[in-house]
Amino acid sequence: MLRVRYAIPSLLAILVFHTADAALSSGKNTARAVHAAAAAQHSTARARFPHGEQHHIYRKNVSAAEAWTPCHPDAYPPGAWVSRSGGKHGASSFGSHLYGTAKAQRFIWAHQHPRNCTAAKFLLYPPSPSGIGSILHHMGQALALAIQLNRVMVVAYSPDFPYYSKARCGVEVSFEACYFEPLSSCSWSDALDGVARRNMPSINSPSQVTDNNTKTVQFSGAFTAPDYHCQDDSVPPQLHALLRGGPIDWAKRHYWWRAQSVAYIVRPNSRTLAELAARKRRIYPGRLIRRSTLSVHVRHGDKHTETPPVPDQAYLARANEAISLVWQPRKTGKKGDSGIRRPSIFLSTEDPATVKIFTRQPQWDVSFTNVPRKPDANRSTLAYVAEIGGDEEMLNSLVNLDLALECDAWIGTLSSNWCRLIDELRATVRCKAHGTYLDAEQENPPQDLNW
Ligand SMILES: *[C@@H]1O[C@H](CO)[C@@H](O)[C@H](O)[C@H]1NC(C)=O
Ligand SMILES: *[C@@H]1O[C@H](CO)[C@@H](O)[C@H](O)[C@H]1NC(C)=O
Ligand SMILES: *[C@@H]1O[C@H](CO)[C@@H](O)[C@H](O)[C@H]1NC(C)=O
Numbered sequence: 001m002l003r004v005r006y007a008i009p010s011l012l013a014i015l016v017f018h019t020a021d022a023a024l025s026s027g028k029n030t031a032r033a034v035h036a037a038a039a040a041q042h043s044t045a046r047a048r049f050p051h052g053e054q055h056h057i058y059r060k061n062v063s064a065a066e067a068w069t070p071c072h073p074d075a076y077p078p079g080a081w082v083s084r085s086g087g088k089h090g091a092s093s094f095g096s097h098l099y100g101t102a103k104a105q106r107f108i109w110a111h112q113h114p115r116n117c118t119a120a121k122f123l124l125y126p127p128s129p130s131g132i133g134s135i136l137h138h139m140g141q142a143l144a145l146a147i148q149l150n151r152v153m154v155v156a157y158s159p160d161f162p163y164y165s166k167a168r169c170g171v172e173v174s175f176e177a178c179y180f181e182p183l184s185s186c187s188w189s190d191a192l193d194g195v196a197r198r199n200m201p202s203i204n205s206p207s208q209v210t211d212n213n214t215k216t217v218q219f220s221g222a223f224t225a226p227d228y229h230c231q232d233d234s235v236p237p238q239l240h241a242l243l244r245g246g247p248i249d250w251a252k253r254h255y256w257w258r259a260q261s262v263a264y265i266v267r268p269n270s271r272t273l274a275e276l277a278a279r280k281r282r283i284y285p286g287r288l289i290r291r292s293t294l295s296v297h298v299r300h301g302d303k304h305t306e307t308p309p310v311p312d313q314a315y316l317a318r319a320n321e322a323i324s325l326v327w328q329p330r331k332t333g334k335k336g337d338s339g340i341r342r343p344s345i346f347l348s349t350e351d352p353a354t355v356k357i358f359t360r361q362p363q364w365d366v367s368f369t370n371v372p373r374k375p376d377a378n379r380s381t382l383a384y385v386a387e388i389g390g391d392e393e394m395l396n397s398l399v400n401l402d403l404a405l406e407c408d409a410w411i412g413t414l415s416s417n418w419c420r421l422i423d424e425l426r427a428t429v430r431c432k433a434h435g436t437y438l439d440a441e442q443e444n445p446p447q448d449l450n451w
């Protein structure tokens with residue numbers, strides 16, 4: 001097999017791809033020109049970041065040593081969704097994660113596992129029905145609020161929640177605990193014990209808690225803008241000193257917290273892990289993610305109701321940019337190589353038309369899972385979820401997520417909760433903070449991080 005190494009432009013990580021000369025021929029001339037123009041920049045980047053690219057929420061002026069935080073799966077609290085294959089970049093066996101990840105994960109764990117649930121104070125959080133990525137991000141913000149208030153967050157039991165299935169989850173199990181490790185050692189019944197629900201204060205910001213001695217407060221309504229939009233409170237104040245001391249751009253701290261909160265929430269339990277493994281064999285048969293596969297997530301469906309749709313061509317352009325910028329054949333000295341592969345894309349999307357378009361691209365080896373998609377953009381995600389089944393949708397989504405996280409570079413749109421989720425998990429518990437992320441709808445590195 002021909003081994004090919006790619007030069008590293010300022011935006012792109014060192015990626016070692018296995019590929020074919022034939023696959024490269026179309027982009028080669030452009031690639032040469034780009035390489036010539038960017039050569040100096042490349043070598044600067046390579047010298048500064050020998051392991052790859054620093055994550056887009058880091059300050060511009062951090063040193064390579066600061067930008068590289070070695071990652072090890074054993075540093076996380078129990079149940080973290082690690083990959084034992086590691087996030088291999090350069091010489092490190094487990095890659096790097098965002099600054100502060102291990103400390104933040106252990107801090108959240110300790111907060112959510114108080115010694116005595118009878119003595120604890122609570123924030124009861126009833127999630128609103130939405131897409132899965134959106135639910136997880138809102139829950140993460142509720143967790144920030146709970147931590148700020150020194151309250152344990154518990155998720156309220158809601159049997160009619162779209163991703164809840166009585167058959168799968170049983171009764172008296174909150175929907176997230178159906179799929180994930182419990183968020184807390186305390187349960188919602190601890191939170192409700194001796195508390196009259198009608199007397200429980202409803203809050204959506206810290207100022208609404210007038211008595212800190214109240215055992216349980218309930219989150220209600222929506223987060224107010226100051227809680228989200230890059231305000232101090234978007235990150236629990238207990239973690240500000242940690243963040244201030246590191247390489248994360250303070251203006252992007254909310255993204256760091258979103259990454260930490262979802263890395264904590266999305267810890268599939270052993271039953272889910274077994275189901276995901278079995279399901280992967282069924283919906284992605286006979287395949288695995290090869291080293292240096294590019295993950296492309298195309299968010300179509302009903303997203304156009306929130307932001308203008310990003311056409312397939314924009315994603316393809318980024319993928320081809322990755323080829324023409326990054327890929328540079330290097331002689332291996334081996335003779336008679338023939339079983340050479342095209343570069344790989346793992347595609348996830350709800351849009352069947354997108355799958356068709358990508359699979360017609362001769363230069364890419366495109367794979368995807370065999371799951372129900374959502375062709376009608378005028379139909380809401382939740383209408384499809386009702387038809388497909390909430391637990392089916394959840395488990396299929398998690399298989400797609402896991403496969404995307406096994407990739408080594410990512411293309412998406414940060415306006416999409418799902419794309420952010422991929423970017424957040426790869427850069428935390430998946431130890432791939434130094435992989436390349438390219439946004440399909442904005443300049444890179446991306447500046448618009450969506451609240
Ligand atoms: C990097 O820039 C920030 C402001 O953007 C500044 O506060 C900090 O001191 C700089 N750090 C270094 C190491 O130059
Ligand atoms: C837990 O807290 C409750 C209420 O403050 C107290 O009565 C109980 O003794 C505590 N239990 C332990 C094991 O500390
Ligand atoms: C409640 O606790 C928070 C966080 O410790 C504090 O900022 C706030 O002032 C307290 N509120 C009251 C009414 O005591």
Ligand SMILES: *[C@@H]1O[C@H](CO)[C@@H](O)[C@H](O)[C@H]1NC(C)=O
Pocket residue numbers: 375376377378
């Ligand atoms: C969605 O609705 C718009 C206008 O209501 C219509 O033009 C479009 O064809 C519809 N799309 C689909 C996929 O049905």
